[in-house]
Amino acid sequence: MSVEPAGRGGGPAGARGPLRIDLLGRVRALRGDVPVALGPVRRQAVLAALVLRAPGFVTYRQLLDDVWGAEPPGTGHRVLPSYVYALRRALDAPDSGPDRSVIGGGRGGYRFEPGGARTDLAELAEQAARGRRAKASGDLAAALDAGGRALALLRGEPLPGLPGPLADTERQRLARLRRALQQEHAECLVLLGRHA
Incomplete structure (x- = not known):
């Protein structure tokens, strides 16, 4: 799939519509029907960590641990702001200012603002x-x-290729959830007499 270069607002100039972020297969974001370029895998992992920990405030230290584990980059406190800046440029609506960003900032960390985007994780929970x-x-x-x-939302391996302990833990949690949903689905079929 070809993705147009992202301008402010996450896609080709003028891309509008609601923002959706999917983590239950390949990590992707869409503004309306237009794919948003999220950048390199570590930047995607930072976005995933913020979404997974929402609505909580995530410190720099926690983000570094979530994405890099025991081997954070020596420039971690400089890398994170550059990743978040690029994510804001890609994800925020063209007319939003810093106070209306999908990624809020504070002293020493960030917060994913769940009201700014729909996620497949929230849909799955619902x-x-x-x-x-x-x-x-x-x-x-x-x-x-x-x-x-x-079950349809679990469209493949969650967070494929994303590095870090948080992505590993989340993949395991979602695999357990998939098995539980499959079992409940089968039980409902049997109880409805649809054994075949």
């Missing part, structure tokens, strides 16, 4: 919760539907 509530209330058809939507 669908999984909807499926559990429907199953608990006895609405197996609704549980099956929500569970199927949740």
Whole structure:
């Protein structure tokens, strides 16, 4: 897939629309239907760490640990601001100022502002919760539907190729969640008499 160079606002000049960030397969961002160029894999890992830890404030030290682990770059405190600057330029809407950025900053760290973008992680949590509530209330058809939507969001290996301990931990967590969703899906099929 070819991605146009990113200008302020994440895509070709004039790209508008809601921002979506996906981590449940290849890491990607879209503004409307236009792909956003996120840059090198470590920059993508910084974005993923901020999204995964949202809405919490993530210190420089925590980001360095999440992305580089035990071997942070010697220039870590200079690298992070340059990565975040590039991410803001790519992800923020053209008319947003620093106070309306999808990545907020503060003394010694950053915060992903969840209201600024829709994420597939949030959608997955919503669908999984909807499926559990429907199953608990006895609405197996609704549980099956929500569970199927949740499984469809897990479109491949999550965070493929992203370095760092946080990405490794999240891949393991999401693999366990996928297995649990598959089991719940199968249980609903059996309870509905759809054994085949």
